[in-house]
Amino acid sequence: MAVTMPVLETARLRMPRLGLGTWPMKGAECQRAVEGALALGYRHIDTAEMYGNEAEVGAGIAASGVARDEIFLTTKIWYDKPDGAAIRRAFDASLDRLATPHVDLLLIHWPSPELQLSDALRGLAAIRAEGRARAIGVSNFPPRLLRRAIEADVGLAALQVECHALLDQSKLLGILRPAGMVLTAYSPLAKGQAPDQPELQRIAKKHGATAAQVALAWLLAQEGVAMVPKAASAHRQRENLDALRITLDAEDLAAIAALPKDRRFVDPAFAPDWANG
Known part of the structure; x- marks a missing residue:
């Protein structure tokens, strides 16, 4: 029996809650x-300029036979583009590689000390106004910078950030929800560490599921959260899809x-100050 895909819908976007992350897949x-x-x-x-796979993502979409308007496609502009003009040039190249007239969500991938926040956000908004990005947002922004971005009042729709059962992102969610924004969780299995947790394994046994499915089901139980686990094989893709069948009870949620x-697990040298940035 087919699984019904839950959708997050706000005034700014309509996003399937479970997506395919493509980092670090390349080529065929x-x-x-x-x-x-x-x-x-x-x-x-979900893809990004930095992933070096936008052309392959676009080719996969084209070869799939699925109508483009049925697919929610996200890409992200790398952190070395500090202003609206640089973001526009990079986005033009991304669209060419993806071979699509638009993306559904365009994000600034990481903040940098050189980021001209207001100008960059105005650049995103101009791209959206042209219809080439249906929604805009940011990625890897810590709470203080996220608030500044929201205060710029350009209609941000989403934040993409590391989020899983081993990392508390309630502070960010407390900012996003009142702003009408959603959170897209990357690394939702904690780089493979979440399924190794005995508590998740115990809950999985109770539900006749895998610990990875329980980790994803926990995210599905969070208001306003979508996720993009990377899955190269059909087996793993199906396993992740089947997480949609699991409903965790109050005891499960309390244990997690x-x-x-x-x-x-994602904290590169150029990352912002997560607590104070």
Whole structure:
């Protein structure tokens, strides 16, 4: 029986809650993964300029036979583009590689000390006004910078950030929800560490599921959260899809809430100050 894909819908976007993350897939593997995911029923694909796979993502979409308007496509502009003009040039190149007239969500991938925030956000808004990005947002912004971005009042729709059962992002969610924004969780399985947690394994046994599925189901239980786990194989893509069938009860949610929530797995040298940035 087919799984019904839940959707997050706000005034600014309509996003399937489970998507396919494509980092760090490249070449033919990436194209096959995109085609395969779309054949299984995925309708949300996530890529980025920095991933070096936009052409393969676009080829996978084109080869899938799924109508472009049925697919929610996100791409992200790398952090070395500090202003609206640089973002526009990079986005033009991204659209060419993706071979699509628009993306559904365009994000600034990471903040940098050189970022001219107001100008960059106005650049995103201008691209949206042209219809080439249906929604805009940011990625890897810490709370203080996220508030500044929201205060710029350009109609941001989403924040993409590391989020999983081992990392507390409630502060960011407390900012996003009142602003009418959604959170897209990357690394939702904590770089493979979440399924190793005995508590998640115990809950998985109770539901006849895998610990990875429980980790994804926990995110699905959070208001305003979507996720983009990377999955190259059809087996893993199906496993992730089947997480949609799991409903965790109050006891499960309490047990997962009690897990340590201070484990960050994506923290490059150029990352912002997560607590104070």
